[in-house]
Amino acid sequence: MQPHPHDVHVKALLRIAVVYNIPIACNRSSADFIISSPLIREAYEPKLKDYSTYLRRKIG
Secondary structure (H helix, E strand, C coil): CCCCCCHHHHHHHHHHHHHCCCCCCCCHHHHHHHHHCHHHHCCCCCCCCCCHHHHCCCCC
């Protein structure tokens, strides 16, 4: 199990998926779980984090 040249790109895509709350299946079992979940048929309202307090903080 050695890193491949595209390993950096794969890790970047996984980070983006985490940030934007996108489900990812890395194997067949998790893909089957995601597709067969009853939640896949429901409307989903994402919960957006409010970073305004963090951005207005005083540093120093």
